[in-house]
Amino acid sequence: MKEPFASSEEISGEYSSFLQLDFGCAVWSNRHFIAFACIAFMGGVLIAVINNNPIHYAVAKLGGDSGGALMLPDKNDALLETLDAELSFIRIAAQNIQSGIHTFVLGISFGIGTLIMLIINGAAVGCMLLMLLNSSSSYEIAASIVAHAPMELIGLITCGAAGLRLGWGLIRAIASSSIWHLQVATLEALCLACISTIMLVTASGIEAFISFSVHIPSAFKVVIGVVTILTMLVCIQLSRLHWLRHGGQKLKSN
Numbered sequence: 001m002k003e004p005f006a007s008s009e010e011i012s013g014e015y016s017s018f019l020q021l022d023f024g025c026a027v028w029s030n031r032h033f034i035a036f037a038c039i040a041f042m043g044g045v046l047i048a049v050i051n052n053n054p055i056h057y058a059v060a061k062l063g064g065d066s067g068g069a070l071m072l073p074d075k076n077d078a079l080l081e082t083l084d085a086e087l088s089f090i091r092i093a094a095q096n097i098q099s100g101i102h103t104f105v106l107g108i109s110f111g112i113g114t115l116i117m118l119i120i121n122g123a124a125v126g127c128m129l130l131m132l133l134n135s136s137s138s139y140e141i142a143a144s145i146v147a148h149a150p151m152e153l154i155g156l157i158t159c160g161a162a163g164l165r166l167g168w169g170l171i172r173a174i175a176s177s178s179i180w181h182l183q184v185a186t187l188e189a190l191c192l193a194c195i196s197t198i199m200l201v202t203a204s205g206i207e208a209f210i211s212f213s214v215h216i217p218s219a220f221k222v223v224i225g226v227v228t229i230l231t232m233l234v235c236i237q238l239s240r241l242h243w244l245r246h247g248g249q250k251l252k253s254n
Contacts, residue, residue: 024242026191027235030165037160040115041153044122049130089208096152096200100159104166104193111167118160125153143218146225148207154232155199162192 027034099121106113132141169185210216210224 023191023195024239025246026188027195027239028243030161030188030192033161033164033168034158036164037114037118037157040118040160041122041125041157044119044124045126045129046122047119048123048126085208085213089204092207093201093204096155096204097197100156100193100196100200103156103159104163104189104196107163107166107189108170109167110171111164114160114163114167117163118157121156140218143221144211147211147221148203148225150225150228150232151199151206152203155196155203158192158199159196162189162196165189165192 099117103114103117103121106117128145132145165185166189169182169189172181172185173179206224210221
């Protein structure tokens, strides 16, 4: 009969490397959960696009008016001079981290709560996209959103992947009557959650100090968004190479 808790021999022997995963290995080894989280998020976007009015109402009730993020300040507005970017950064970062924590922690519901949060966040983004298409100054708004959106959305999806990983580890631990699966899942999920937190805080800084600043050209904001996307792609490739060197070849041989 299998012990409900992993023995010291099991942990220190063949599987010890799994309990010492670093951030690079954690990202690539959980690429499937990241893909599932992305699919759930895009599903929410699609639902919002297809059912605009009822979804917009539901999102507004759950997380506030999704159109608020698209409100650009008037260049002639006198209140612009008194806008405190630091306070805006704190508020935006707190909201992003709160959303990320909810998405991650709800993984204990076997991942179901995480999927729901991803769909809700995707629906909010879908509502924003519809409002952007109907806006008269779509380029200016798009440039402001593109500056911070890639990092923020990838951060939320990564946090969703962490919740899904935690939920799957819980399912496997119950099915196999071994806590070892939950130990590994918790470690990997925490790595993903830490990466997500860094990305969300960075995106909050870009949004507060750059995205909606009337003193920064729109073209420069677009460049920031493009550079962010390219940097993410490079990081994913480096994560894959790191995983192959440190754990991938061993996993393939097992």
